[in-house]
Amino acid sequence: MALTIPAWICLLAPLAGALAITLLGTGISRRLAGILSTASVAVSFAAAVVCFVQVLGRDGEERRQLSTAWTWLSIGDLDVGLTLLVDPLSIMMMLIVSGVGSLIVAYSIGYMAGDDEERRFFAFMALFVFSMLTLVLAGNFLILLAGWGLVGLSSYLLIGFHHDRPSAIAAAKKAFIMNAVGDATMALAFFLLIYETGTLDFLEAFDAADGLGSTTVNLVALGLLGGAVAKSAQIPLHTWLPDAMEGPTPVSALIHAATMVTAGVYLIVRASAIFEAAPSVQDLAAGIGALTLVVAGLIALVQTDIKRVIAYSTMSQIGYMFLAAGIGAYANGMFHLMTHAFFKALLFLGAGLVIHALVGEQDMRRMGGLRRLLPRTWLAMLIGGLALTGIPPLSGFFSKDSILASALATGDAYGYVLFVAGLIGAFLTGVYTFRLIFLVFGGEPSAFVREHLHSEHGEGPRSMTLPVAALALLAVIGGAVQIAGIWHPLADFLRESAEPLVEPTVTQDWVTSALAVGLGVAGIAVAWLVYGSKRVAAPRAAALRRPLEHKLYFDELYQGLFYHPAAALARLFGRLIEGPLIGGSLAGIAGGTRGVGRGLSHAQTGYLRTYALAIAGGLAILALVFVSVR
Numbered sequence: 001m002a003l004t005i006p007a008w009i010c011l012l013a014p015l016a017g018a019l020a021i022t023l024l025g026t027g028i029s030r031r032l033a034g035i036l037s038t039a040s041v042a043v044s045f046a047a048a049v050v051c052f053v054q055v056l057g058r059d060g061e062e063r064r065q066l067s068t069a070w071t072w073l074s075i076g077d078l079d080v081g082l083t084l085l086v087d088p089l090s091i092m093m094m095l096i097v098s099g100v101g102s103l104i105v106a107y108s109i110g111y112m113a114g115d116d117e118e119r120r121f122f123a124f125m126a127l128f129v130f131s132m133l134t135l136v137l138a139g140n141f142l143i144l145l146a147g148w149g150l151v152g153l154s155s156y157l158l159i160g161f162h163h164d165r166p167s168a169i170a171a172a173k174k175a176f177i178m179n180a181v182g183d184a185t186m187a188l189a190f191f192l193l194i195y196e197t198g199t200l201d202f203l204e205a206f207d208a209a210d211g212l213g214s215t216t217v218n219l220v221a222l223g224l225l226g227g228a229v230a231k232s233a234q235i236p237l238h239t240w241l242p243d244a245m246e247g248p249t250p251v252s253a254l255i256h257a258a259t260m261v262t263a264g265v266y267l268i269v270r271a272s273a274i275f276e277a278a279p280s281v282q283d284l285a286a287g288i289g290a291l292t293l294v295v296a297g298l299i300a301l302v303q304t305d306i307k308r309v310i311a312y313s314t315m316s317q318i319g320y321m322f323l324a325a326g327i328g329a330y331a332n333g334m335f336h337l338m339t340h341a342f343f344k345a346l347l348f349l350g351a352g353l354v355i356h357a358l359v360g361e362q363d364m365r366r367m368g369g370l371r372r373l374l375p376r377t378w379l380a381m382l383i384g385g386l387a388l389t390g391i392p393p394l395s396g397f398f399s400k401d402s403i404l405a406s407a408l409a410t411g412d413a414y415g416y417v418l419f420v421a422g423l424i425g426a427f428l429t430g431v432y433t434f435r436l437i438f439l440v441f442g443g444e445p446s447a448f449v450r451e452h453l454h455s456e457h458g459e460g461p462r463s464m465t466l467p468v469a470a471l472a473l474l475a476v477i478g479g480a481v482q483i484a485g486i487w488h489p490l491a492d493f494l495r496e497s498a499e500p501l502v503e504p505t506v507t508q509d510w511v512t513s514a515l516a517v518g519l520g521v522a523g524i525a526v527a528w529l530v531y532g533s534k535r536v537a538a539p540r541a542a543a544l545r546r547p548l549e550h551k552l553y554f555d556e557l558y559q560g561l562f563y564h565p566a567a568a569l570a571r572l573f574g575r576l577i578e579g580p581l582i583g584g585s586l587a588g589i590a591g592g593t594r595g596v597g598r599g600l601s602h603a604q605t606g607y608l609r610t611y612a613l614a615i616a617g618g619l620a621i622l623a624l625v626f627v628s629v630r
Contacts, residue, residue: 002065002067003051003054003055003065003086004065004066004067004084004086006047006048006050006051006054007047007051007067007084007086007090007094007137008067008084009043009044009047010044010045010047010048010051010094010098010133010137011044011084011130011133011134011137012130013040013041013043013044013047014040014041014044014098014126014127014129014130014133015126015127015130016040017036017037017039017040017041017123017126018037018040018123018124018126018127018130020036020040021033021036021037021119021122021123021126022123025119026119028119030113030115030118030119031109031113031118033118033119033122033123034105034108034109034112034118034122035109036122037105037108037122037123037125037126038102038105038106038109040126041098041101041102041105041125041126041129042098042102044094044098044101044102044129044133045095045098045099045101045102047098048091048094048095048098048099049095051086051091051094052091052095055086055087055088055091060496063087063088063496064085064086064087064496064497065085065086065087066083066084066085066086066139067083067084067086067139068081068082068083068084068139069081069082069083070082072142072143073142077198078194078198078199078200080140080142080143080200080201081139081140082143083138083139083140083143083201084137084138084139085137085138085139085202086137087496087497088493088494088496088497089266089269089270089334089494089497089498090136090137092334092338092493092494093136093266094133094136094137096259096262096337096338096341097129097132097133097136097259098129098133100254100259100341100342100345100471101129101132101254101259103345103467103470103471104125104250104253104254104345104349104467105122105125105126105129105250105254106463106466106467107250107253107349107352107463107464107467107468108121108122108125108248108250109463110460110461110462110463110464111248111249111250111352111356111460111464112248112250113461117161120161121158121161121248124154124157124158124161125158125250125251125254127150127154127157128151128154128155128158128254128255128259128260129254129259130150131147131150131151131153131154132147132151132259132260132263133147134146134147134150135147135148135150135151135263135266136263136266138202139201139202140200140201140202141190141193141200141201141202141205142190142200144267145183145186145187145190148183148186148227148231148263149183151231151260151263152175152176152179152180152183152231153176155172155175155176155179155244155255155260156172156173156175156176157172158247158248158251158254158255159171159172159175159244159246159247159251159255160172160173160246160247161247161248161251162246162247162248165246167246168246168247170243171240171243171244171245171246171247172244172246172247174239174240174243175240175241175243175244178230178237178239178240179230179231179240181226181230181237182226182227182228182229182230182231182237183227183230184226185222185223185224185225185226185227185230186223186224186226186227187223188223189219189220189221189222189223189224189227190223192216192219192220192223193205193220196208196212196216196220197212202270202271205274206271206273206274207273209273209274209276209277210273210277212277217274217277217278218278218280218281220274220278221271221274221275221277221278221281221282222278222281224267224268224271224274224275225268225275225281225284225285225288227264227267228263228264228265228267228268228285228322229264229288230264231260231261231263231264231267232261232262232263232264232265232318232321232322233256233261233314233315233318234264234288234289234292234315234318234319234322235288235291235292235295236554238292238296238315238554239551239554239555239558241256241261241311241314241315242308242311242312242551244256244311245305245307245308245311249307249348249349249351249352249355250348250349250352252307252310252311252348253344253345253348253349253352254345256311256314256348257310257314257340257341257344257345257347257348259341261314261318262318262321262337262340262341264318264322265318265321265322265325265333265334265337266337268285268322268325268326269325269330269333269334269497269498270497270498272325272328272330272498275325276328276501282326282327282328283326283414284326285322285325285326286322286323286325286326286327286414286418287326287414287418288319288322288326289318289319289320289321289322289323289324289325289326290319290323290417290418290421290422291319291421292315292316292318292319292322293315293316293317293319293320293323293421293422293425294316294319294421294424294425294428295552296312296313296315296316296319297312297313297316297424297425297428297429297432298428298548299312299548299551299552300312300313300316300428300432301428301431301432301435301548302545302548302549303432304363304364304365305362305363305364306351306354306355306362306363306364306367306436306440307348307351307355307362309364309432309435309436310344310347310348310351310436312432313344313347313388313429313432313433314344316425316428316429317336317340317344317388317400318340319425320333320336320400320403320422320425321333321334321336321337321340321403323403323407323418323421323422324336324403324406327406327407327410327415327418327501327502328500328501328502329402329403329406329407329500329501329502329503330494330497330498330499330500331482331488331490331491331494331495331498331500332399332402332403332406332491332500333403334490334494334498335398335399335402335481335482335490335491336396336399336400336402336403338399338478338481338490339387339395339396339398339399339475339478339479340396340399342387342395342471342474342475342478343383343384343387343388343394343395343396343471343475343478344384344388345471346380346381346383346384346387346468346471346472346474346475347381347384347385347388349380349464349467349468349471350377350380350381350384350468351381352464353374353377353380353459353460353464353465353468354367354370354374354377354381354440356460356464357370357373357374357377357453357459357460358448358449358452358453359452361448361452364436364439364440365439366446366448366449367439367440367446367448367449368439368440368441368442368443368444368445368446368449369441369442369443369444369445369446369449370440370441370445370449371441371442372445373445373449373453374441374459376459376465377459377468378437378441379472380468380469380471380472381437381440381441382437383472383475383476384471384472384475385433385434385436385437387475387476388429388433389426389429389430389433389434389520389523389524390426390429390516390517390520391517391520391521392513392517393476393479394475394476394479395474395475395476395477395478395479396475396479397479397513397517398479398480398482398483399479399482400422400426400516401509401512401513401516401517402482402504402509403422404419404422404423404426404512404515404516405504405508405509405511405512405513406502406503406504407419407422408504408508408511408512409502409503409504409505409508410502419512422516423515423516423519424519426516426519426520426523427519427520427522427523428523429520429523430519430520430521430522430523430524430526430527431523431524431526431527432527433523433524433527434523434524434527434528434531434532435527435530435531437527438527438528438531438532439531442531442532
């Protein structure tokens with residue numbers, strides 16, 4: 001069987017689910033809508049597994065296949081088809097998107113039970129999975145841009161799902177607009193590619209990358225990087241991600257942990273040939289990742305909303321992936337992308353169990369003592385927290401440490417700076433992750449917990465607890481697909497899609513692991529002293545806390561630079577142009593029309609002699625015209 005047949009099934013199954021739920025409408029129950037959405041994504045995962053099994057038995061070029069449904073656009077020498085590219089890189093993304101996605105959609109059946117808009121929610125979830133699969137299966141830049149835009153639209157719909165809440169609508173608009181900035185830079189890069197190479201096909205454009213001029217290839221790479229930075233919420237286009245927590249918790253898990261925010265990393269790895277031809281831009285990508293992982297880690301230290309802590313953690317971990325892609329450690333970056341999908345989705349869904357049990361409460365300051373009341377949730381969050389911190393033998397240990405070892409292996413000063421930034425991030429991760437766990441699960445139950453905990457409901461229905469258990473298992477064993485110096489099947493699997501530029505030695509791997517694990521444990525110890533045993537008071541210096549509580553004033557900066565000037569300009573145009581010219585001209589036309597109507601109304605006397613005189617006068621005028629013409 002051709003690789004592309006199951007790939008088409010993988011792509012179209014979620015779309016079929018979304019269409020079925022939409023067209024059937026109230027003809028199906030809300031629960032059936034959830035089952036249908038889950039089943040469609042599960043079928044997609046099964047098809048992805050078929051693709052994976054088939055590609056394992058192939059060698060060389062047989063591991064890469066293109067399938068074109070039809071030519072979508074044909075202008076002169078430019079032909080762009082609805083083309084899928086099936087290769088190890090796209091298959092890996094298919095497995096992650098559909099596999100983790102099916103668990104999250106299944107979890108949603110219990111989480112969203114009783115919501116009046118349940119059918120709409122599940123249609124949007126299936127649409128999002130289809131959009132993400134379009135992005136990762138695209139065989140050319142135009143189809144990738146279509147998937148990129150559909151992902152943005154789907155995320156807008158899901159973030160603003162609770163459209164009766166102004167904060168949710170504002171967050172959805174913010175995400176959409178900020179991602180549109182990246183979409184615009186990508187589109188400009190594609191226009192430049194068409195002008196210089198005459199193609200948007202991946203393979204042809206990558207082959208032509210080395211022949212492009214320095215300025216051209218740098219501009220193309222910068223355009224692609226702009227799109228990647230916006231979609232993956234990296235500095236400076238990152239402020240939409242924490243606000244996106246206004247969406248339901250399964251949305252946070254699907255979009256902001258396992259799929260959408262990793263699209264930027266996938267783009268850099270997919271277009272590695274272009275970035276390698278523009279090394280300064282590739283270095284910039286690594287630097288942005290290093291800066292983001294540190295800054296997001298610092299901001300997470302002072303957040304009080306349980307989902308926002310995990311959101312800033314996502315930004316930080318995506319920073320590690322950008323760092324890896326920027327130094328050419330593509331397989332290590334994709335490895336962390338995979339393990340991150342496991343333990344970050346686990347943390348979001350675990351947080352969802354807490355929120356569900358506490359009737360929607362998300363403020364960690366009102367929690368505490370949940371370890372005894374929600375023991376299975378506590379265990380799941382502990383596993384996710386240890387994996388996130390990089391404690392062996394959980395999955396995050398193997399993937400994150402391999403990135404740091406690759407930075408060390410570059411052997412240059414810039415690589416060492418990236419390495420140190422990564423180590424700082426490892427320490428911060430231990431602090432903010434276990435600050436969350438100690439605040440939520442440690443100590444005695446707060447008054448709010450005792451009053452509001454749904455103890456009679458247990459820890460949630462099976463539709464919620466089973467996906468959490470599956471993700472916990474994956475977070476434990478997921479790192480076994482690659483062990484430094486011993487076992488590296490993932491790197492071998494991806495080698496043909498993205499040849500690494502740097503590979504650390506076994507010594508570098510183990511030295512890095514010792515440092516990173518030590519700093520992670522130190523971070524956990526600090527969190528225990530401050531938030532667990534409370535033997536040490538948390539720093540209260542306003543000069544330290546206030547900038548972090550204000551997220552380093554990025555929102556205020558963008559308000560001052562963009563929103564307020566744009567709003568003032570709109571008001572000015574409204575007063576000087578829209579009011580007097582557009583509004584005034586419409587008022588004048590309306591007034592003139594009314595005046596003409598009033599004048600004509602006087603002529604309508606209702607007397608026959610008046611009308612006869614008017615007809616006679618008209619005929620006389622016509623006779624004079626004809627005589628004068630002759």
